Amino acid sequence: MSINIFKINEDLKEFIPQEVIDLEEKATWGNPKRGVMDLPYAKELLEEHSLCAGCPESMAFRYILASLPNPEDTIIVNSTGCTSLVFPHIALHTVHSLFGNQNAVATGIKRTLEWRFPDKVKDVIVLAGDGATVDIGLDCTLQSFFRQEKITTICFDNEVYANTGGQESGTTVQGHVFKMAPKGKQWPKVQMWQLAIDSGCHYVVRMSVSSPKKVEQVVKKAIYVAREVGPTYLHFYTPCILEIGLNSDDGLMEMRDKDKERFKFFEYVSPQAEEVIAKKKEEGLL
């Protein structure tokens, strides 16, 4: 475990900002049972965020980071988009490289860390938008599934290219009018979770991030299964309140609405993944 990299030299402590000292003293390290219940007490790994006020992506970030079972040895690879502006605030080793190459970069990192640290568990996670995952990066996303890379891929589906000002994406629903689809989208929403199953993912979930506890459960399952079996995929609805014209306190209701329809909870577990999940439950880790 690499908690040491958060330890501050005693002689320098007086010059270090409190929020950095808190990372050493009040964040939950070395405890796989950490979770969203720690949020009110523990120091979060996300310092602040630069998303729109009330953006559900900010909730998703907080729940996911609170649920990582092994943050001291977790690397997150990101892509360009609204999410990437958050990454400088995350207290982990993270990467932003190009728009759409996130699963390729993560592959290289995961394989190299396995080679460099054969006796350590290093979790590699990809976290990117729908444009990055399903459109421009689809090739890299699916190919990493085909190759059975031991990576967890998380897609923040806001059904739009938000960061560039609201253009239609592959996950936009048919008929919705966005920029670049001025007559409404002409074709159906891409069922990315289904593609993930067909491409070899062992644990796949589709849902919104309306329930923190549920996010914790699926994130932990996805990471444990990726560690031992192969690729896992989480498809989260994180609506872009700005582009669909909602107020900053409307995000949660929007997600709860969609929990009843196109983001109704869906989970796929492969037989090998079942075994891992059962084992982790026995160990009290799920």
Added chain:
Amino acid sequence: MQKLGEELRNRAGQKIVDPEYLLFEAPREKVFMTGSEVVKEAVKRASVDASVSYPITPQSEAAHLIGELWVEGYVGVYFRGESEFGVMSEIAGCSMAGARTITTTSGPGTLRAMENFPMWAGSRLPIQLVLMARGINSPLSIQPDDLEVSFLLDTGCMVWYAENAQELFDMILAGFVVAEQPDVHVPVINVINGFFISHTRESVMLPPDDIALPPYNPYKAPMPPIDMEMPPGRFLRDPFVMKSNYISYATHTSWQFEVRAAIERARPYIKKYLGSLIEEFGDPEADIVLVSTGTGAAQSKEAVRLLEDEGVKARVVKLRTIRPFPINELRQAVKNAKVIFVPEFNVVGWLEREIRRYLYKHSDAEIIGGPRVAGGMTMPPEIIVKDVLNYLGKEVKHVY
């Protein structure tokens, strides 16, 4: 690294030696090999951690052979990626995670991968790319042509150019050593002319294969590796500064300058490990100078010999590096030149452009861009001879 008695050994069990010993002092034996085979021999002695491959002629064989080294335990990570775009991102991931990395590509592969090269440089990844130059589409061609190099000149990567298999071998080893210097730490692209070097056999002097370069130490890099083993715990690679404010503009700009400055700082290391950024050939008094790279330089040397038979004194200045560009070396080498020819393997004359840029107001010589061949043509020395004789107003009789 494991300690065995007095000796340090790498993970393949080879004895670790100083780069200087490996490059200059170790006894060498003569072998007869293709450029592709030489890539394998260099990688075998380079303590390489990771390589990612994708098929494209003429670089495929070199990539296959690196795969054999992986099977034999000399390379830690090896696989075929989905496309050159994917491969260059995968190798970037390997490098970010602390691996010494090498990959290979050619022509359309280079262009498919293009977005990655400035990202490598900006993320300060000392990745080595062996580029076996071939024509780019359209029309489709698999033949030698080095137009693709012109696209790479401003990516922030070092660009070196090897004349033959021997130089390729030495440049691959030196490439790792120079690119990984903490005050350099940018990618290095080692170019050869595809087929002419990759697919032809020549004699090459190789050191023994039970010695190797010291392994890469990612903890000496100017930026921490992405492995959660080194402070700071909060670290984003690359430095994401995309905010719309003046500080972010200034940060981006200074970062771009710094990547170029890093290439400049490579100069003394290149001199140390390659000998010089240029090589001069022929009568130093000659005022007819052929400035070229790679196979163009090899053919120019042959042309100098033929010109001697015609009673014409000429010489060659071969550029070993294009980035950093050997500015002072070139200016010094063409000080007394009356005319400079720039033989090239492409239609645009990117090397001529470079030479004109750096000689502007530093040389009175007439600069003639050519001769040029492309699309798979060879460059017989006779066509260089012919251009020189024509320029001198001499009868062209021995050239057919």
